[in-house]
Amino acid sequence: MDSVPLTRRQQDRAARIAAELASLGLALPGTLIERRIRCGKPGCRCHADPPLLHGPYWQWTRKIGGKTVTRLVPDDQLDDYRQWLDNHRRLRALAAELEALTLAIADAGQRARRRTPAPARKNRQTST
Numbered sequence: 001m002d003s004v005p006l007t008r009r010q011q012d013r014a015a016r017i018a019a020e021l022a023s024l025g026l027a028l029p030g031t032l033i034e035r036r037i038r039c040g041k042p043g044c045r046c047h048a049d050p051p052l053l054h055g056p057y058w059q060w061t062r063k064i065g066g067k068t069v070t071r072l073v074p075d076d077q078l079d080d081y082r083q084w085l086d087n088h089r090r091l092r093a094l095a096a097e098l099e100a101l102t103l104a105i106a107d108a109g110q111r112a113r114r115r116t117p118a119p120a121r122k123n124r125q126t127s128t
């Protein structure tokens with residue numbers, strides 16, 4: 001497995017992150033936006049004063065390649081979307097935690113290497 005030695009604490013953290021990732025479930029990036037709209041029908045309640053707008057409708061939006069993509073989310077899928085978005089936030093947090101842990105382990109490995117004398121190395125030149 002890993003050639004850099006891990007402390008007990010680092011092993012525990014890595015195992016906890018892996019376990020949580022494994023049980024995360026579906027994950028979706030983006031956000032849900034609540035929309036209340038005015039329709040095109042003249043005399044509709046949404047044109048009254050004060051207006052009674054239609055909705056709320058829920059839109060899922062996400063930036064894909066610099067473009068904002070939106071999709072109307074049916075009411076019966078709203079709970080699913082909320083769960084998927086929550087899971088994605090958790091996924092990002094876990095990924096960041098795993099990266100920080102790995103960097104700390106890599107740094108500790110480099111410090112340990114600097115303390116131990118390096119084996120004699122021949123200067124190699126590539127001949128052409």
Ligand SMILES: [Zn+2]
Pocket residue numbers: 038039040041044045046047054
């Ligand atoms: Zn209307």
